[in-house]
Amino acid sequence: MTSLRRATLDDVDWLVELLGGAETEPFLGGQAALDRMSVRAQVERSQREPDQAGTMIIEVGGERAGTMKFELVSDVHRIARIGGLAVHPAFRGRGVADDAARQFQRYLIFELGFHRLELACYGFNERAIRHSERVGFVREGTKRRAYLRHGEWQDAVLFGLIREDLEG
Numbered sequence: 001m002t003s004l005r006r007a008t009l010d011d012v013d014w015l016v017e018l019l020g021g022a023e024t025e026p027f028l029g030g031q032a033a034l035d036r037m038s039v040r041a042q043v044e045r046s047q048r049e050p051d052q053a054g055t056m057i058i059e060v061g062g063e064r065a066g067t068m069k070f071e072l073v074s075d076v077h078r079i080a081r082i083g084g085l086a087v088h089p090a091f092r093g094r095g096v097a098d099d100a101a102r103q104f105q106r107y108l109i110f111e112l113g114f115h116r117l118e119l120a121c122y123g124f125n126e127r128a129i130r131h132s133e134r135v136g137f138v139r140e141g142t143k144r145r146a147y148l149r150h151g152e153w154q155d156a157v158l159f160g161l162i163r164e165d166l167e168g
């Protein structure tokens with residue numbers, strides 16, 4: 001069973017190892033702060049300002065399996081940006097990210113009251129693009145060759161989900 005909870009300081013070392021891993025880091029944003037101090041600061045903020053930011057732990061049968069986070073983009077428009085999705089390689093390929101993303105969408109929209117969720121994937125990250133489409137994010141466009149990553153200009157594929165998509 002997949003479940004979601006907020007990260008605590010006890011999770012920081014595990015998060016740093018997962019996010020910095022060779023099977024995860026190349027797919028995350030090049031500007032993402034993955035060092036211990038930054039991850040710790042994000043976890044502290046998630047606990048201090050739970051309506052504005054969240055660093056989550058995905059658990060499978062009570063064991064840590066992944067992470068995802070959100071940040072408030074606009075209070076007026078009730079927009080949150082989702083990011084930092086990573087499933088530990090040992091748990092990939094069996095729907096863990098799908099289950100967790102669906103739970104996260106409902107938490108952000110129905111519990112925290114967001115109206116719109118946004119996320120972006122690199123154009124080369126076909127697995128994350130397939131996952132995003134599978135869980136109902138709507139492909140809204142492409143920022144062409146927007147970010148320098150792995151020595152090349154990469155597209156960013158933009159996804160959005162609105163409250164009405166879940167109510168429909």
Ligand SMILES: CC(C)(COP(=O)(O)OP(=O)(O)OC[C@H]1O[C@@H](n2cnc3c(N)ncnc32)[C@H](O)[C@@H]1OP(=O)(O)O)[C@@H](O)C(=O)NCCC(=O)NCCS
Binds near residue numbers: 028085093094125131
């Ligand atoms: C992207 C990522 C989170 C996806 O995690 P995952 O657990 O493998 O993804 P899902 O839960 O969506 O599982 C998907 C795969 O399992 C397969 N699968 C097997 N059983 C399944 C089930 N019961 N339910 C759903 N999918 C299942 C699917 O067919 C799918 O295969 P595909 O990727 O070839 O299409 C993971 O690959 C990852 O951490 N990548 C590195 C970091 C990254 O890219 N982050 C995203 C940045 S935008």
